[in-house]
Amino acid sequence: MATQTSPMRDYIFFAVFAVAVLTMPVWLEPIGAGYPDLLQKFAIFGLFATGFNLLFGLTGYLSFGHAAFLGVGSYTAVWTFKLLGMNPIPAAIMAVIASGLFALAIGYVSLRRSGIYFSILTLAFAQMSYNLAYSVLTPITNGETGLRVLQSDPRLFDGSTESDGPLLSNLFGIEMTGYAGFYFCAVVLLIGFFIAQRIFRSPFGIMLRAVKTNQNRMTYTGLNPRPYTLAAFVISGMYAGLAGALMCITDPLAGAERMQWTASGEIVLMTILGGAGTLLGPIFGAALIKYFENIFSAFNEQTLHEIFGFLPDWIEYPIVSVSSLFVGEGWHLTLGVLFMLIVIFLPGGLMEGIARIRKLFRRKPGKAEPSGAAAPAE
Amino acid sequence: MSLIRKPLNRRSILRAGAMGGAALATPTVFTSSAWSAPYLNEPKGGEVTFGFNVPQTGAYADEGADELRAYQLAVKHINGEGDGGMLNTFSSKALGGNGVNGKKVAYVTGDTQTKSDAARASAKRMIEKDGAIMITGGSSSGVAIAVQSLCQEAGVIFMAGLTHSNDTTGKDRRANGFRHFFNTEMTGAALAPVLKNAFGTDRKAYHLTADYTWGWSQEGSIKKYTEALGWNTVAAVRTPLGAGDFSQYLTPVLNSGADVLVLNHYGKDMVNSLTQAVQFGLREKQVNGKQFEIVVPLFSRLMAQGAGDAIKGIFGSTNWNWSLQDEGSQAFVKSFGQEYGFPPSQAAHTCYAQAILYADACQRAGTFEPCAVAAALEDYEFDGLGNGPTLYRGADHQCFKDVLVVKGKENPSSQFDLLEVVEITPRAQVEYAPDMEDVKGDLGTCNNGA
Structure with a gap:
């Protein structure tokens, strides 16, 4: 897919992507996903996955502890709210700085190993952070209950003006909930995506790909891969921290369960499901998983009976009883089946599926470059 | 795309993209019901x-x-x-x-x-x-x-x-x-007199507490009321929610000199911790010349069913049975x-x-x-x-009503008949002032989302 790249194509691609993201409330409405909370999740996890992909997709280092950075970002954002005020911009900046520093520390240690050892090290660090947040650091994290912004917090810049209304993040008077919150997240996602696109195309990105392809050869040519991988790790951690901050901006609450290993696993799933190493894939993967989690998990037998209501009863009841295993609390099962199918038949993730379909259509009109085709997905 | 083919540069593309995005996004502002209804999600239709x-x-x-x-x-x-x-x-x-x-x-x-x-x-x-x-x-x-x-x-x-x-x-x-x-305050107030009658006033309690707001709250209330009886609290150990295996937390209990174990757990956690505590032989032990006892301040019939025989004779409180x-x-x-x-x-x-x-x-x-x-x-x-x-x-915004103090039945007549009501503590005994030290808070004003 990355065969023909030119700055022009990248800008067109980015513009199409921007339009698609900003119009999500319209075109996701028919499949029941056009409501603010889920749209915010799409944008936030899209950003998280984009950042994760910078590390995993480019350098091939599989981090199993990225949720820790998400958690650090969340806690930093809530503490910024508590101490400085409810404006999302300082919270986002502080979260990026904190998670960057944290990633630097963890990356410095973990990147001494590669492959499975690196994965296990990051997993161990993440699990350590999770347990610390749960036990020793309870004064900072408020443990299982989660950290919230309280009326009694100092909030240096807006503490005095606040009435007794709900405490929401507030960008110069615009409350960061509902669609306003989504557009804020979407703009941050677009900025993050643009930076990721630049990194993909930069000499630095080529170096990262070189690390993935053959690290030994890279060392023989006299290049030290460590600074590159460490930089990628830190950037990726910053993306995760920013995503964590966005979660708190749209909903000022941080809980330790965001750092659990299942959360780290989820981001790996998202990236692989969508297609590691591609720009759009991880975002698709994130959206797919969040869609399943929120929409499929809410189906109950009542809904299924409505869907299959047109069938005669003797067909309807068996269908409903079988399919009810895969929705509601069984949505993990559906996701698992889907994941297996994708890994077996489309190892490159959803993006490989899209590429194959495009190839099918492209072959027919001959070898000529289809100039009038709709703007390419990538 | 043909409209912008001629002066195709970065600016024009970005501008076209931004304008298109803004135009397509506008209608959603008006479809959001929060803008028109006098309150959020006002039901329309039947x-x-x-x-x-x-x-x-x-x-x-x-x-x-x-x-x-x-x-x-x-x-x-x-x-x-x-x-x-x-x-x-x-x-x-x-x-x-x-x-x-x-x-x-x-x-x-x-x-x-x-x-x-x-x-x-x-x-x-x-x-x-x-x-x-x-x-x-x-x-x-x-x-x-x-x-x-x-x-x-x-x-x-x-x-x-x-x-x-x-x-x-x-x-x-x-x-x-x-x-x-x-709530735990009412549990403490209702349970303490029953514990006093059953186990006396000279006891040493060891708490295992689910590590979140409810566990902390219940630990606090039980401590407050049992210490008022004259009990000592030897230790209060926090356990993570959903731990599954509690043996590492139960071993220290044996050597702590405590003669009552208070399990501030609920749901599957309580089923696991209680069953394991019984398997450790805690209930057969004699400590300080007294029979070792286990108390589960909050329990329900569902949990009693899960815990099986382990629940027999255990005191606790419940909202309803x-x-x-x-x-x-x-x-x-x-x-x-x-x-x-x-x-x-x-x-x-x-x-x-x-x-x-x-x-x-x-x-x-x-x-x-x-x-x-x-x-x-x-x-x-x-x-x-x-x-x-x-x-x-x-x-x-709290309901005040009678509280049931219950005990696991020794001879259940059916698989559901597991709890025996020991005492119905009247409402007056569990009431407290809304601005009492532990429960002070601010309701704020009602929000209808408009």
């Missing part, structure tokens, strides 16, 4: 939607499943199907079995996963997408508090399900949140049993009561407007929902 947010996975999944059954039964009764259950014994006769305010009740469900994040996401979906006018449920205080503050921010009513921490209507109380269930003989309880047990084939748990009872109380308040207020409904619930006295005369106190 249906009103309730949101049932219960744990379907995780440590409290059993309670969640029972809660959902109770909600479905309550909706049936409100809509006039089935035998009417506790509506027939309820002191308010506002509901006539034809829905609420002439609208049929529909519902949506969600899985809280016993995690604050998931619970809030699921509640948000119900409010933003499904148009739920009220959210109810939850089987963990951490979740209940998180969802309650979400409902306050969004502007819908939250009717708490099974949540026992003082904080829900204490320091985290909210104007839009209401709780029927009792199906063996109660009053008219309301009997009617509820009968219609729940007919529907599902087994008796309801205390979680099912409190959730059923909350759904009925909310519907009744809407009917009495004549509207679904959250602030009017809240006003109808505040300081409301009612009877016939299984706990005797009950008051929904306006100062903290």
